[in-house]
Amino acid sequence: MQGDLASTASTQITRLALRWLLYLLLVLFALYYLAPLFVMVTTSLKSLEEIKTGSLVSLPREVTFDAWGTAWSAACSGIKCEGLKPYFWNSIVMAVPAVLISTFLGAINGYVIAQWRFRGANLIFSLMLFGCFIPFQVVLLPMARLLGLMGLAGSIPGLIFVHVVYGLGFTTLFFRNYYVSISPELIRAAKIDGAGFFRIFWSVFLPLSVPIIVVTIIWQFTQIWNDFLFGVSFSQAGTQPITVALNNIVNSTTGVKEYNVDMAAAIIAALPTLIVYVVAGKYFIRGLTAGSVKG
Amino acid sequence: MLERLERQIPKFVLAPSFAAILVFVYGFIVWTGWVSLTKSKLMPRYEIEGITQYQRLFASPRWDTALENLFVFGGLFIVLSMLLGLLLAILLDQKIRTEGVLRTIYLYPMALSLIVTGTAWRWFLNPGLGIEATVRKWGFEDFTFDWLVNPDMAIYTIVIAAVWQASGFVMALFLAGLRSVEDEIIRAAQVDGIPLWRIYVSIIIPSMAPVFLSAFIVLAHLAIKSFDLVIALTGGGPGYATDLPATYMYSMAFSRGNIGQAASSAMVMMAVIFAIVVPYLYSELRSRNDAR
Amino acid sequence: MTPILQIQALNKNFGTLQILKNVNVEIESGDFLVLVGPSGCGKSTLLNCIAGLEPVTSGQVAIDGRNMNEISPKDRDIAMVFQSYALYPTMSVAKNITFGMRVRGIDKQTQQEKLAEVSRQLQIEPLLNRRPAQLSGGQRQRVAMGRALVRDPKLFLFDEPLSNLDAKLRVEMRNEIKKLHHNLNATMVYVTHDQIEAMTLATKIVVLKDGLVQQIGTPAEIYLRPANLFVADFMGSPAMNLVTAQTRKNGRGTELVIERPAGEPLRLLDKKARNLPDRVVLGIRPEDITEAAFGSGKNVHITACDVDVVEPAGADTFVLLSLSGKEVTARLKAETRAAAGESMDFAFNMEKASYFDVESGERIN
Missing domain, CATH: 2.40.50.140 (Nucleic acid-binding proteins)
Incomplete structure (x- = not known):
């Protein structure tokens, strides 16, 4: 009896110790992921003087927002020194219509493919799906020529066009997979009620798509906001999105290297998607997994 | 008549998107493939020349480095992200009370632009002021961590940053996979007295084979397309030490004005991706059609 | 008197697969026609052909003497109740029932009157503001019937409407449909694989197998004088x-x-x-x-x-x-x-x- 008690006590202790170890590991990993963000924030709040003398991981002795101000409105990229502000707006002007258009098209495409099956619909879907996977390098050259021909080279509408075209595959996939689980009887009932193709889409399907609309908008916004390849390939001075501007500021060789400004600029560029992530993380993760595990 | 027209509406609605994909994906691939067989330099030319661009590509030491880097970076990136992701997923699967918060923390890098990630890591890895300097200040005077400027090691800095960015995502995939394993199987194993680690090794992980596969596909795809991170972290340097096919293609296309080389390198990238992705997608689509 | 529903020499193929082979059926106003057969016999396809949800390959479907082949479902003067009920998930019960009238642009007053009448008839007044997800299976069934009743159509179509209910509720709803048929003196076409439902509800039964009509007759005829071994074995429990x-x-x-x-x-x-x-x-x-x-x-x-x-x-x-x-x-x-x-x-x-x-x-x- 005694021995039993002792052994249960010892297994209890082992279990507790394991539990602590587990939490310790988890916290250490959390620190690993958080450390860069922490260093970015603290660095952005330090003066250049302090950065050069102090340590990477120490808190700022004196908090200053100068670097943020510079990053927003005065940092130099190339020859111009107007900070990230104009590029932040470029990114918004580019991302908002591109996200809305590609989401809408994806919704109606998904609706057709999942609910109005016709001969060849599956082939079309497969072709769109394969299109999601191409390395964009393979379309850069012809797209640059085409944008030139259309008179959209180096313009924001050109970037919107590119993002819509290459976002279509994913948005269609999202909606198709969402709609495919909806019983075809719903459409039949609506047909008998007298509704047509668009009325059914508008009154029956769109209202029940709120979750997938949120997922798609978040996915597309993150993709487009964070894009660099299209931005750097198809924009010119003045129309660059924020990722390109950030890279230019960081690589700008004029004057002293201002690490605090770089970090503040990086945080500004990351802020919109970070906020989306924090506010709607659930939908963000759902989009990520939906985008990778097909179906 | 009207009735007939109405039946065609779905096709009319899908047609523009389908046409866009046909032209801007498949048409453009054909264009690039065509141009890769010509002598195009600054401007595209359309007279077929043969495979000289590819011969020149594979004779170029810079492309050699890029390909080699791709295999080193891709291999390490995929393996490390998978290991770390799996470990995190298993740790998080132990009924952790703060799971939601931890998951949010592990996954947030995925919301960042790779340019941001590159900018941040470039600062930490900077030998003069970053980690190296900090550790030296702590009293380890001989500590060196200069991978960023060391041509032999620079490619590993890209691995570090990329794993930091993507491993949380792999964790999310694996966690979903772990959760989808039938509860009763696990309970049956527990009743049989099988230790927990053994349950993971023999039952749960093998049943997640499809998740491993899709994680692999996504990571491989990310690796081959990697461009932003290299640009922001090393700019391809020192020298060409961290060039990847994507950066090679970009610099040929937009700074060196060598469209033929750019096109042929893009086609090689696509061939690599398709070699990985096509069999996967094909089997996915087929198994789904069979199930129907 | 013209038959209210007349199906003549109807064939339906999916690709090379023949789903329905030369089907001929006729019913009069007030009939309760049950299409019965094992799964895959083509009974639901036949119903969808009547509804216009599937085009016919050859032959014709006429409702009240008018050929319907080129007429879309909404203009066939029919109403349909589905196996999954197919209620619009984001609309309240009231909106579900009035959706058809709203689409057709019927004025608000008439909508409300009809809604009130039907919900009284089906005793679903307390549910009108709920969403389908908040209803039990039996309640959803009633709402689905309400959506059909409010149309006051020439023909009611039912596609296995009771198969998602538990045994007790199924018997209740069966009786209710029967009463409804009687009270409205409506014409109904009803698909089921359950021969007891067929026997209890029908005034006329069509037994189908592999797309071929095996027998058409009153329940008594089918029960007492099955036309072949298949019908003899299929209808009646325990079997003949x-x-x-x-x-x-x-x-x-x-x-x-x-x-x-x-x-x-x-x-x-x-x-x-x-x-x-x-x-x-x-x-x-x-x-x-x-x-x-x-x-x-x-x-x-x-x-x-x-x-x-x-x-x-x-x-x-x-x-x-x-x-x-x-x-x-x-x-x-x-x-x-x-x-x-x-x-x-x-x-x-x-x-x-x-x-x-x-x-x-x-x-x-």
């Missing part, structure tokens, strides 16, 4: 007993000789059967094999059989006998003294016997 027998004509009628596993073959005399071939399949319903004491009538044959299994089922007791290599079921009173392994006398009511051709399976009497 079907055993092969040798026939011998004699002065008093036709004698049927049926092999038994042990002992003498069973000999049954049918006084009325004429002109049967040498071998037939005899079909006899379980309730037409009773204890000798309860069997009476001119054409009843009493003989002894060995009891294999006794299955008390409450109201009745089923007894299994072995005949011609098959289990044959007899339906006895609950208080029978039949015991497994013992022999007892059974009365075979040959008046109700069906005979089928051994080769083709078609009815021959």
Whole structure:
């Protein structure tokens, strides 16, 4: 009896110790992921003087927002020194219509493919799906020529066009997979009620798509906001999105290297998607997994 | 008549998107493939020349480095992200009370632009002021961590940053996979007295084979397309030490004005991706059609 | 009088697959037509063809004398209730019911009046502001019926509407549909795989198998005089007993000789059967094999059989006998003294016997 008690006590202790170890590991990993963000924030709040003398991981002795101000409105990229502000707006002007258009098209495409099956619909879907996977390098050259021909080279509408075209595959996939689980009887009932193709889409399907609309908008916004390849390939001075501007500021060789400004600029560029992530993380993760595990 | 027209509406609605994909994906691939067989330099030319661009590509030491880097970076990136992701997923699967918060923390890098990630890591890895300097200040005077400027090691800095960015995502995939394993199987194993680690090794992980596969596909795809991170972290340097096919293609296309080389390198990238992705997608689509 | 629904020489193919083969059906106003058959027999496809949800390959569907082939579902003056109910998930019950009227631009006042009338009829007034997800299965069923009733159509179509309900609710709703049919004097076409539903609801039954109509008739006709072995086996529970027998004509009628596993073959005399071939399949319903004491009538044959299994089922007791290599079921009173392994006398009511051709399976009497 005694021995039993002792052994249960010892297994209890082992279990507790394991539990602590587990939490310790988890916290250490959390620190690993958080450390860069922490260093970015603290660095952005330090003066250049302090950065050069102090340590990477120490808190700022004196908090200053100068670097943020510079990053927003005065940092130099190339020859111009107007900070990230104009590029932040470029990114918004580019991302908002591109996200809305590609989401809408994806919704109606998904609706057709999942609910109005016709001969060849599956082939079309497969072709769109394969299109999601191409390395964009393979379309850069012809797209640059085409944008030139259309008179959209180096313009924001050109970037919107590119993002819509290459976002279509994913948005269609999202909606198709969402709609495919909806019983075809719903459409039949609506047909008998007298509704047509668009009325059914508008009154029956769109209202029940709120979750997938949120997922798609978040996915597309993150993709487009964070894009660099299209931005750097198809924009010119003045129309660059924020990722390109950030890279230019960081690589700008004029004057002293201002690490605090770089970090503040990086945080500004990351802020919109970070906020989306924090506010709607659930939908963000759902989009990520939906985008990778097909179906 | 009207009735007939109405039946065609779905096709009319899908047609523009389908046409866009046909032209801007498949048409453009054909264009690039065509141009890769010509002598195009600054401007595209359309007279077929043969495979000289590819011969020149594979004779170029810079492309050699890029390909080699791709295999080193891709291999390490995929393996490390998978290991770390799996470990995190298993740790998080132990009924952790703060799971939601931890998951949010592990996954947030995925919301960042790779340019941001590159900018941040470039600062930490900077030998003069970053980690190296900090550790030296702590009293380890001989500590060196200069991978960023060391041509032999620079490619590993890209691995570090990329794993930091993507491993949380792999964790999310694996966690979903772990959760989808039938509860009763696990309970049956527990009743049989099988230790927990053994349950993971023999039952749960093998049943997640499809998740491993899709994680692999996504990571491989990310690796081959990697461009932003290299640009922001090393700019391809020192020298060409961290060039990847994507950066090679970009610099040929937009700074060196060598469209033929750019096109042929893009086609090689696509061939690599398709070699990985096509069999996967094909089997996915087929198994789904069979199930129907 | 023009038939309200007339299906003529209807064929339906999916690709090279023939789903429906030369279907001809006609019903009058007020009929309750049930399409019944095993899954995959084409009954739902036939309903969808009537509704216009599937185009027909050839032949025609006419409603109230008008050819419907090129008419879209919304203009066919029909209403339909679906297996999954197909309620619009984001709309309230009231909106679900009035959706069709809103689409058609019917004025608000009429909408409200009709809604009130139908919800009173179906007793769903308290549910009008709820969403479908907040309703039980039975309630959803009622709302789906409400959506159909409010249309006041020429033809109601039901696609296995009760198959998602539990057994008790199914019986309740079945009765309710029957009452509704009676009260509205409506014309209904109803698809089910459940032969009891078919028997209880229908004024006319179409039995389908592999896209071919097997028999059309009233429930009584189908039950008493199944047209072939398939219908005989499919309709009725427990199923009709079907055993092969040798026939011998004699002065008093036709004698049927049926092999038994042990002992003498069973000999049954049918006084009325004429002109049967040498071998037939005899079909006899379980309730037409009773204890000798309860069997009476001119054409009843009493003989002894060995009891294999006794299955008390409450109201009745089923007894299994072995005949011609098959289990044959007899339906006895609950208080029978039949015991497994013992022999007892059974009365075979040959008046109700069906005979089928051994080769083709078609009815021959």
